Amino acid sequence: MLLKKIVIFSFLLCTAIAFSQKKEERKATLVTTAKYMREVTPISGKKLIPEKPRQGPINPRRTDGNKIVPGKGYPVGQDELILKKRRSKSAQRRGKSPSVVFETNTSSAAPSDPTGAVGPNHYVSAKNFAFTIHDRSGNELVASTSLENIWPGESAGDPIVLYDNFADRFVITQFSDTPNGFLVAISKGPDPVNDGWYTYRFETGTFPDYTKFSIWSDGYYVTANKDQGTLNTSEVVFAIERDKMLVGDPDAQMVGFPLPGAKIGGFYSPASFNATGVVLPPEGNAKIAYYHDDAWEGVAEDAIKLWTINVDWFNPENSTIEEAELLTVSNGDITAFDSVFDGGSFSNLPQPGGEGQDIDVLQGALMFASNYRRFCSYNSVVMNFAVDIDDRPDSDNIAAIRWYELRQNGDDQPWTVYQEGTYESPDGKSAWCASMGMDRYGNIGMGYTTMGTVENGATENSYPSIRYTGRLMNDPLGTMTIVEQDIAIGTDVQRNGGERYGDYAQLTIDPRDDQTFWHIAEYFKGVGENSRNVVGAFKVAEAITNDIGVVSIQSPGDKTFTSSEQVTIILQNFGTASQSNIPVSYSVDGGAVVNEIFTGTLAAGEQASFTFDATANLAGGKTFTIQAESNLAGDEMTENDCATVIVHNLFAKDVGVSGLVSPVTGGGLSAEQEIQIKIRNYGGEAQSNIPVFYSVNNGERINEVYTGTIAPDETVTYSFTTTANLLEFQVYEFELGTVLEGDEDTENDILLKTVEHMLCSPTSDCEKFGDGITSFELANVSNMEIPCDSGYEDFTNLVINIDKAVGAYVMTVKAGYASDTAERLSLWVDFNDNALFEASEMLLDNEVIKEGDTAQDFLITFGENAVEGTHLLRIRAGDTETNDGGKLNDACDSMQFGTTHDYSIKIGENTVPTTDLIAVDQSNDKFLITMSDSSIEEEELRIYIFTILGQIIASNKVRRDANARFSYEIDMSYRRSGIYFARLGNEKDGKVVKFVVQ
Template structure:
């Protein structure tokens, strides 16, 4: 019995030790400095204390994204890995959405990079970049001049701002990091109007140790959560939200992330509440980060989620849990988040240095929303979807994104859907994503594309709540196209998409070049299908690069996006915006399906030039005409190795008195030229020929020419397609 009691005691002590390892306490607690009061921007503009934005076009910015990514060569997911989520996305039929509702630039003189951030509220859009900010109405009109961050933080405009809208409080918050001491500063608007209401200002009041690189903020219950890239100390911070909203002294808590593995640079994200429904006070705040098996100390690809329990009555009782691990056993698909061995020089552009893909980063923000039956969070990070191409060769960036769900507060998170998004047009990289879910459950995502032939462009995509899981279903649409290349490898550092609390639309801000570095906002809406909604989603014939005739089939795919079956709809095509060919599809296209249709009237493309072909549906009462039409550009070829000229035989028959009959049988039926060259390469005879029957015939009289060897060339001058033969003049 004594032995049994002894074993029980040992087991009890062991269980206490295990419990102690399950969570850790704060590394520090204390008070923020402040608050101080700063008058409204309107008042500052009236009294002359407003600090205008500085010209920072030559500013290289602070050393964000420092501590380069360290990986173990040869370790991790093999380069032969094929991400099955890529094929799923690429085989998804995309639904065209309406064009952006609005685009506007927020700054035209930015540092390198510009650190674009912004948030939308009921009546305003607040944009910030590097060391400045500006407030706009929701038509994109500026309501203030561009302001230095020193307007809010007197004497301090060190930079790297983050803007967020606290929907539950109807307040805007603007932050920046600080270096005296290392920490961060927070400005909380005193009311819902960021132009006419004053601001409560809080400064660090404590040291974060290392410089708080890449600081990110989130709204959670009674807390604002803060993450940063601060080296080996890997701490996150909580600050007292309710007191800051009231302009009262605010406490802070610093907590480590137990079991975190990094590759040097790292950027976890605390879940940010999107919408006015907050988790109850005291609900643990989740923090998420990826773990790549190419990093030392990581055995398999997975996600880690920690929970920070903050006790504002007794802050020293606050704790950080051990991490929940989501891996292959939870249906997580492997990923390769490493580019170029961890280098920050990654993605090709048409000119200039390779661009930082922003690897090892949960992109801003991990956006959380509460529903009646569950809680959801969406987030993303960049992955290499063509790793076998090798470093710096033909790597292709895609966006791995997740929606995690939990059935109730405090329950484990599970993967509801997981996707890998690639740009559907051209061989472009897709990266720098930012995503959010609106109150309908629709997901919007803004992102950047670039390739060795296409300059940086800002795009958006998305999916509706009822769409097939694991894929974006909205076709890529353009917010802004660069007209110049990035002259620096650093790009944006982060981007920012937020949900409009008024109408569930999306606002995305990012960086492009027009021609200098600028920030652009795109406001877009995901349109659900109506009852009667069809469109042409593809033109499958003719294909580009063929040798065309006067009788080419035009074949299209007609998709029914709506909820009603559609019978006998009219479809049309045009060539180079010419007269439309209109025919009726005979039959019924069931809701949610697609059908193939070939027009009875063929197209004459025999000139084999370049043609712009548009096909569209003409449905009376179509509820969304934005997705009716598809256009392609095709170019016919008659290259050296193409039928019919190159396969035709040039026949030369020598007759008496230096006479020659020259003929060519071919399917080509345009104007053919014939040229005769002497040994010096000079043209001694030339003529254009019309087709005669099944070929071209020409009688060449060389009785006037000097004796020697001549070259006869017959073919198509436009495409440079010829057949040649030698003749001898005696």
Template sequence: MKKYILLLSLAFLCQFNLFSQNREKAGPTFIDSANVILSGPLSKAKLLPTSKKAKLYNPRNRGINKIVPGKGLPKTGDPVIQKKMGDIPGKSPILSFEGANTLATPSDPTGAVGRNHYMNAWNSEFSIWDKQGNQIVPPASLASIGGSFQDETDGDPIVFYDEPADRFIMMQFSDDLPPEGDSETPAALLIAVSQGPDPVNSGWYTYRFDIESLPDYPKISLWSDGYYITTNKDPRAPQENQVVFVLERDKMLAGDNGVKIIGFPLPGIENNGFYSPAGFSVMGSDLPPPGNSPIIYLQDDDWAGVNQDHLKIWLINTNWTNPPNSTIEESQELTNGVSPFTATFDGGGFKNLDQPGSDVDIDALQGAMMYMTQYRRFEGYNSAVMNFVVDVAAGPAEHAGVRWYELRQPADGAPWTVYQEGTYAPDGSDRFCGSIGIDKRGNIALGYTVVNDNPVKPIYPSIRYTGRYMGDPLGIMTIEEQTIVKGESPQPSASGRYGDYAHLSIDPSDDLTFWHNAEYFSGARRLNKVGVFRFSATEENDLGVIALLSPKDASLTASEKIIIKIRNYGLNPQSNFEISYSIDGGPLVTEVFTQTIPAESTAEFTFNQTADLSAEGQTFSINITTNLENDQNSGNDGITEVVKNLPPKDVGVTSIAAPKTQENLSTSEAVSIVIENFGGEEQTNIPVSYQIGNNPRVEEMFRGVLEVGGVETYTFSKTANFSASGRYTVKARTLLPGDFDPSNDSETTSIANLDCIPEGSDCSQGDGIFYFELEGYLNERIPCTSGYIDFIGGSANLDRSKKTFTVTVQTNFAEDNVEKFSMWIDLNDNAVFEDSERLITSEVIPEENKSFSYDFDLPANANLGQHLLRIRAGDTSFSGDLNDPCSVMAYGTTHDYSINIVDSTLDLEDFILNEAELKIVTDPNKDGLYRILLETDFSEPLRISVYTILGQQLLENHIENDGDGYFYELDMSYAAPGVYLLRVGTRKVGKVKRFLVK
């Protein structure tokens, strides 16, 4: 059984970690050699056909899992997230063409550009193109390479270009399963080195390096003294077994025999099962001195054994003369400049991100330093860029972004420091499967995959890129996102596997042009798309506006300064050129920029002519252009920005931060709210309030300063009583005099004081509920967390007259019919889920990753209104009682929701005239203030009206049932004393009551 194996593995790891904590340096744990096996030119070879069959390559195993729920930082979202796309206009791809077209799952896209060719490989095939995108070697099996590749198509290929040697390198692994009709063969790394710069006509040196176990997910990098290979090998013992290898590069380039391979462990590493460190790989022709070859890996404090998020660097020093004297040593733990991150999704599982048109989530590729980590030497320093996927969401939902870094080293052998970091997640889409590169001018490119299951604007897995220029603000991808290809359909496999990696390489012809290769889908086909793009200047004269710096949305005046940012995209400095702006298509204002902008630089410019933007609430369209004579690229000359004159006063509540649903809430709970300034002027002394159910409203004053666009949390000095078990409706609002837009003033939430909250169940292996649907309410992509999540803010309507209902759930683990599901509704509203309220009992969920529906009956006398609903599911073969709503299950989840019971057979007149009770209560804290309550189970919107005794209507407003009835605060403090009439209902039917204003 899986759980027994897991517990034994964890026990072993705990013992081993005690041994390895002080071990910072190690020698080789594996040394061997291999002889060359020559292979002729591909132009003369018999190309073996590609596979036409669907095949799942190298299914991933969960391995160990050392997530500690709730342990890691950050708690409030990614601290270095880039929430807005860059504003420098991007350049569309220079060239794009189709690479792989396969049924292999996943395709493992890889490709490298040389001086005259582009070589693409995938599971388990390859093809070659010229640099105009013409295919010159058709798709063929990897076995066509010959030599050590003969009869080998096990996968995880990598194509690599060694620029200093002007050679192509091809790598794949061989697993330890016997080929059909043959005896068992050992696991191996298979390497092919082109004998010259032409991969078609040069012929190949090939090598087979037999190793002790499967070198899963191998990634190759270049250093001056060898080819370095990192793997996902032996994830249970990477501190003990060889997981990083170095090959004798000089001999391989010469096609010699006796090429050595040395294997190293990674002392001090922590991982979460699947893992992939990275070697620094030299880009450009300038090699570093031999030795001190860096290996880097992320360390997430969500994992046991890691106390702080950081990047860990090892240095390998290889001694080819006496290999046993080679060493690997922990060199640095980079914490300074490394902001907290969450690099773990779904407890380490491999189905993470929603996609449109499918109920199968995509693997986010967590735990991997994404290929490649590029190293480049500059005058005065060395630089390395890298990336991995992180979860940027603040709560239990998941939102994937790309965390990227540039490290710098002031001199060879000196320590590395974080020069800049950022997390690219500019909107609500998931971004992952990144590949990053740095050109010879220091500009950085980032390619990645985008997916979004938004039903209005769905995005199937698509390939995009962004970047930044050398001198741009640190930590920001400043270049506007561009698309290489739009996906046509969802990832088709039930495995959820996506890509496994992408590959961005840099053209050695100019060291400026990026070639990015990644996976997308069309029906059942997995396709690779290669996109070619460049950021660096190529034209001599190219100028354009990139941003409107001022004004921004605010309270604007009749004399606003127009301040812009200009970029010189060209190779020549520029000065004395015209710049123009116009507003809403009006008169053109033209002035002259008299200073000088150097090549590939930016500058700011302020127009002397101001603009009248004083109309409150109006939106203005501002068009700005440069007018450079002989501009060679007019496409980036101008921009149009929209600016709004915000009303001075507009603040509101965006959320209720505390208290939260839990056990044993007290008589004096602190109430905290989050308020935001939507207006154009900073605000202070803002009246705020909260109200629990129909109790009197608590009013206080926020006396801090709320800047334009600012967000602050305010905690009321008056606490609230939540001690009685049950569900509470809490409404918070701002009461700023003269507020422009009352619609954003308030926020309402549900909070429950529950009899029990069974936290602590293990759901990391997929036990429990990860999809829930009831009567039109859908909650999918449910995270694991601590085994319990409060969803009582989500509510489904159950029509009592219908009686029978259907609930649909899905689990991510099912075995031997032991995964079962139960459900309760708290019909008597005492916050205790009693046996008599259990409507579904121990229903079997027979399969994982598939939706199953179950019917249940609602009692005919069920009380109308809102109630709590609890669901539980888990592996019933272990400890914990599924049908005890308070029991902590060993493996499973518990979730709470709200449901609203209605009855469509009752008409409005029944509710309003027969059942409803209209109350008018005087507020004891303020004369002339009344609380209007209509206690009824009717849920449709009603109207509230106030009349004088002579029939003059003073007020009519909209009123809604907040779950505890209809409630309205009526302020008559400015009305003349006398008798008034209050009416609540529809235009045809209503309740009327008299009241007196003194």
């Protein structure tokens, strides 16, 4: 037995040594920009789309649990940390009842995916498909309403709500499954009802299941249960450019990374550190955390693993992810745990009375969020996940919460486990689905779900309920010392949704006092919509009499430094007693300490600014770390005494291009397209008369001069007077740059951007109220019962034949909705075939649709200037009270409610209806392109096969056969899947059909 132990120890030691010697680093494997940025007007005063749950499974997990090796894994029996706690018999203190409890919304099926965050004056919550806004007392300001009110036509779900305290903004996210990716909305100010939103779409290729979002200094970080089995090589972690998103910059970038060295084979949920408090961490060194269980196939021992991400937004392809700390059992870093339930399946905890299905304990998930906070002498992060504490053989029916506090003794130091614990709910109940955080003192609060059954050792049956616990900073390590407190007590089992529970719970920290925790979670009550999302606000901290701290260092900021820079700080009285004559100090890069006195008086809760008389010499270096501290005698809580800031000494002359404003990928680009760029002054001195240039597809360089003045850290938009020809549907490569004489940093001078010209296809909602065209008849085309999908439909395979000599035609349409004069219609014909819908081409302008679901005639006069040939006809209809008339008449802009449809229109003299060109799928990606048209005089036509980008991939001549048909067979099995087009005709005229390769 002794020999066996030595062998095992040697193996584990070798494993640890091997890891320490081989920490793999990878470059970003995905670099892209947001597919769009759209501004959304304030929610207040809008006609809101009501919530509508998705039919069918709610966000099904895309894989089963990790592969378990039966009989493998330690511990066997009871959790060692629980035994240790029971032996210690540590004292517990009574907690406070929640200060606020309110329900945010209900659901008819679980999981409801509750998420929410508190701001200065609001609580914003979300569930699958919907969001709600309350004031801080729980009064409803915006009733539960569809996410489509922020993203028209999209409510896929799995939302996450954040309050970015460092920017005073709310953030709402959800995933997207068509195309795969996620959507992010950032409020334009702290008021989510009245401030409006910037919304972004980012595409991820494959589906990003179970996304979690976190705040860091240089980005919003995203993790996803994505690409199971290939997460070592596929992107599963993303960073998006927070600074640009906060100002609505459409060029916000995203980088994606794999998780090198991850030992995961099934469902998984890593987490990025989420910054809380009042001081952001320095840029870079963002952390991703996950755990490994030794019962999983391929895992040698239980471990907590960290990765480090460093993003370079100027050269994002140089961004890296690297294996960092590995905290293991063999090294004595952590205590062994058992996180496996029921062999890895998601049906785990029995409900009371044997009712309902066993529900999910959320194994494989590091629970949201891993909240990070900075203190004077260290940085801290807390995290948790569910563990099995049922010590009966072959039984996994009781869950507890394994939690950790990791600390870092400085920004560049390694992370270590400061304390760990396993929290069990009293009276034999299970505890799981937790979320935890730290207040400004370092006290920990944790909200969670409990449930108990007599059959499994509980003193009584108890339904899923929401409760909280916590600990004070100086309590014995590894213990939650606050007696379990009730937030909401369930009265029913989970009845709708199978085994799924949660999938989220979320605890956020009140930005007003930086002490109160606001927790949201799911419990069950009543019949019908028995899934309820409930919010409870509670405080762990006790009142402190004497407590002064430095909130922030206000100046200096980034600039071109001198040898005499003033240092200004913000002091706050966190205690209950007024304080005067407060000693304060600062130091630069750990050097000599400057001590002075704030001679004023600070009442309880009051803040004040203080500028040191002694200046700092910041000349000559590139970056400086300034630390300021309050030194009140008798201060009872020194954890919040200090603040630290890293400031950058800027080059005096440093100007570069930071973005391409126009054009953007989409439709409507012209032969005289205006080029707009963003020029940023990265330096410390104002700059004027800045040479700028652009080129397209390595063509002629267009040189001009921005004659204005740009202040330090200011960005301006410049429009070139020389336009570019972007009429063709293709991809255009732009090189943009500045050529400032004497520029001291040329790395940011040049920017490369790609723009694709495609026919615009604006989306909108046509389902909720039926807005938009549902039936269309003109000349020979009768398109009845038009379906509603994304709000845009391509009917260009339908060719409307118009005799120019007739001059005027009656068009008959139906709309699914009409209200007084709100529902209107506009129509264009692109006579000059430039893919722009110009005012001169508008044939109907905001015509009123008087009654819904009723045929109505409109007279269309084509006029003598109508150009013969086949053109594009676009018709748009929508609610102009919501969209406003300008939205309707901007032919490429997405509306909130309505439709946009495209047809082909052939204008000629004495033309007669023709037979359509069709594409017949003959299976195995082989197609027959065929057309019968007796009106065509030619015996031979030419066919082109081209991609959605307009790239021709095949061309040939086609002769009329004995049956008077034109037919062409093509094998597309070697082409990638996607949308393709075939055009059959002569040089001047032809027909086009769309087909899809699977």
